Amino acid sequence: MPELPEVETTLRGIAPLITGRRITAVHIRERRLRWPVPRGLAARLTGQTLLTAQRRAKYLLLATGAGHMIVHLGMSGSLRVLDGATPAGPHDHIDWVLDNGTMLRLRDPRRFGCVLWTRSEPFEHPLLKGLGPEPLSAQFNGAYLYHAAHKRRSAVKAFLMDSHIVAGVGNIYANEALFASGIHPARAAGRISAERYQRLAEAVKYTLRRAITAGGTTLRDFTRADGNPGYFRHALQVYDRAGEPCPRCARPLQRQWIGQRASFLCRSCQH
DNA sequence: AATCGCGCCTGACGGC
DNA sequence: TGCCGTCAGGCGCGAT
Numbered sequence: 533m534p535e536l537p538e539v540e541t542t543l544r545g546i547a548p549l550i551t552g553r554r555i556t557a558v559h560i561r562e563r564r565l566r567w568p569v570p571r572g573l574a575a576r577l578t579g580q581t582l583l584t585a586q587r588r589a590k591y592l593l594l595a596t597g598a599g600h601m602i603v604h605l606g607m608s609g610s611l612r613v614l615d616g617a618t619p620a621g622p623h624d625h626i627d628w629v630l631d632n633g634t635m636l637r638l639r640d641p642r643r644f645g646c647v648l649w650t651r652s653e654p655f656e657h658p659l660l661k662g663l664g665p666e667p668l669s670a671q672f673n674g675a676y677l678y679h680a681a682h683k684r685r686s687a688v689k690a691f692l693m694d695s696h697i698v699a700g701v702g703n704i705y706a707n708e709a710l711f712a713s714g715i716h717p718a719r720a721a722g723r724i725s726a727e728r729y730q731r732l733a734e735a736v737k738y739t740l741r742r743a744i745t746a747g748g749t750t751l752r753d754f755t756r757a758d759g760n761p762g763y764f765r766h767a768l769q770v771y772d773r774a775g776e777p778c779p780r781c782a783r784p785l786q787r788q789w790i791g792q793r794a795s796f797l798c799r800s801c802q803h
Numbered sequence: 804a805a806t807c808g809c810g811c812c813t814g815a816c817g818g819c
Numbered sequence: 820t821g822c823c824g825t826c827a828g829g830c831g832c833g834a835t
Binding site: 564566606607608623641642643644684685686690791792 | 805806807808809811812813814
Binding site for chain 1: 827828829830831
């Protein structure tokens with residue numbers, strides 16, 4: 533499942549291979565993604581050059597002279613650059629054929645992702661406009677979190693996963709960062725000290741950075757058949773480890789539902 | 804304004 | 820073995 537580090541890895545993998553390339557054809561086999569792929573997409577893109585590729589939250593923004601594509605991988609999506617003659621599998625929904633015989637291909641079995649088109653400034657698009665700061669930016673820090681949490685009564689984990697507060701922190705990293713900073717995921721966001729938020733912000737950055745570094749592995753064999761090596765599973769301290777010993781105190785880790793999401797924690801290390 | 808619950812969709816997994 | 824029910828997951832959206 534693409535969390536922010538995998539989206540970043542995807543970006544770093546495809547950007548050098550697609551930027552500056554002209555799109556010679558677009559094949560759309562399935563329009564029914566989270567939102568329908570716009571009707572005129574192929575016509576608008578054909579003949580356009582891909583100018584830049586960037587990431588905002590878990591969205592990828594691919595710029596052309598005519599407008600921008602906004603791509604989200606949902607939870608099962610992947611983008612890869614392949615030889616233009618590679619036959620399409622059952623969930624290969626869109627191919628962007630490039631002028632050097634390669635193509636960018638979107639695969640998304642569960643179709644939770646999206647490919648949208650905007651002719652105006654992509655950061656002004658309704659999906660991106662209200663997003664909070666990037667978790668790896670200087671703007672995201674303990675003081676920011678502390679002020680944003682003022683009087684909030686929802687669980688800190690839900691608060692941390694709210695894209696209006698900070699963009700792109702998913703379930704796995706929320707669990708990991710809360711464990712690393714010793715904060716119980718169900719604690720009310722408004723009842724956490726500035727000092728503890730400082731630790732939490734650092735933990736978010738640390739876990740994301742480490743996962744991005746691990747994603748470098750994926751980066752290197754990016755064009756191989758399929759690449760979910762599960763490399764960062766081993767680095768996870770609590771996620772999906774209910775019943776296993778806490779890495780700090782060795783007492784069994786718990787699974788608990790907070791909101792509608794499974795949370796993993798240590799009852800004696802997190803308060 | 805903040806918070807909650809829903810639904811989109813498929814593959815993996817467990818129980819029978 | 821095969822069939823079926825359950826669940827996970829991101830996240831926008833509508834309801835409260």
